[in-house]
Amino acid sequence: MINIVKEPRLSVSTCCLAPSVRRPADVDTCSWSGRRGHSLYIVASAFAGSGQGVGANERLVATTRSKGTRRCPGSARPSVRRYVAAGHRYGIEEIEGKGLGIIANQNLEAGDLVFAETPQLTFETDSNQAIQQVKGKFAALPSKMQDEIMGLADAWSSRGRKTLRGIIETNGIECEPAGQSISRKAIFLNLSRLNHSCNANCDYSWNERDQRMEVYAQTAICEGEELSISYIDIREPRQVRQQMLQDNWQFRCSCSVCSMRMHAASDKRRLRIGELSALLYSSRSSTKKFRIAKRLLRLYKEENFAVKSYNLEACKFGYDAALELDDFEAAPRFAQLGLRCALICHGRDHETTKEHHGNRASF
Ligand SMILES: [Zn+2]
Structure with a gap:
């Protein structure tokens, strides 16, 4: 598992050591995180071997000659980048004001693991x-x-x-x-x-x-x-979000939503989303649940929610309500959207995804 324990600084030629001291089969557990300044980061993780210069869970830093240099010059061996591209989509690094964080090492699409x-x-x-x-x-x-x-x-x-x-x-x-x-x-x-x-x-x-x-x-x-x-x-x-974060993790959130100057509209929308989400569970009327599910999906879109688990929940309720109301036009639409959200939230093999797949297939 990747975690930074120490950061020995290496020369540029030494960064080739990571793949050379280990067999390539081991090196696929290396992660590359070459973003900041003139440094190339290699995170060696969970190596099977031992005692060959690079320990498991050590973060190695190799200074490169210029920003963006990703290959180790003069090396006949495969570059670190190639090993990393085969396995890792992220790197761990210092984030200003937050300590360590995780950065995407490549472009990702919704649903990518x-x-x-x-x-x-x-x-x-x-x-x-x-x-x-x-x-x-x-x-x-x-x-x-x-x-x-x-x-x-x-x-x-x-x-x-x-x-x-x-x-x-x-x-x-x-x-x-x-x-x-x-x-x-x-x-x-x-x-x-x-x-x-x-x-x-x-x-x-x-x-x-x-x-x-x-x-x-x-x-x-x-x-x-x-x-x-x-x-x-x-x-x-x-x-409320700030209070929850303060109470449980002792920090003040400065994310893009919390940093918005004009946050009244967002607050109002999220308050309404919270109320409707509770009603989704407490209401006994299928007609009401059906309307709430549709309204929630619109509000999530307006609020630009990236996380799809909320949409997934609304789709599940909307689908069940549509079936109870014999609405065979809306039910497959909820099933289709639910399946798409389940794939993004859980991947292809998860039980939830299979359930939504079954809903979609029944039409
Ligand atoms: Zn925030």
Whole structure:
């Protein structure tokens, strides 16, 4: 898993070392992140071998002669870029005012799988013994992984002193299939590096079959753009969102939505979206649900929501309501849109996508 532990500075010729000291089969776990200034970044991750100069989870920095130089001059060996292009769509780097963040290393389309990763530490949040459970599992991890986890952000650190509890509370992410009675959270090293936005361009989805978290682009993203997820339900006005982020992660959001000068229209729309979303669950009338689903889809479009999980929810309710009302014109439209959103949120093989595929196929 990629995480920055230290940054030994290497000369330009040394950057060829990454592929040369490891077999190419190992090097596909390298990530390239050559964006800032005159530096080329290579993130070596999860190498199978050991003791050959580049350790797993080390970030190597090689100074290049000019901005944009991506190939290692004079090397007959395959360039780092080629290995990276085969496997990695993102890089981790310092984001001004935010600490570390994740940047797109290439243009992405809505529905592209940006990365997938297995959890490093899982725990049941319902259990009274949760923190003991975590401590026990943490103690059993290799020391390098312990360092990786302790390198993550702790919103509750005091005078720079992090605690395992603080890291868990800051970075724990739910990972369980819908409908499970046990509430399970996990720590993911890469996912934890994704910063928050109130209109995020990525979303994550738990893949129960492969026991891994998958991050999907929710919209077209340009190379060099920061990748983000939403830490909270964004169907709230700015003040409420800021309070939630402050209470849970101790930061003030400065995303593009929160930075808007004229935010009254957005606040009003999100407030209405929140009200209608609640009504979607509480209303017993199919006619009402049908109208609300359609209204919500319009509001999401007006608010320019990139994340498609909200649209997906509206499509599900709209589809069920349309069937109950025997509206066989609207039902396939909801099914079609629902399928498109499910593919973007969860990928092709997810149970939710299969369900929407079934809805679409029934017409
Ligand atoms: Zn924001």
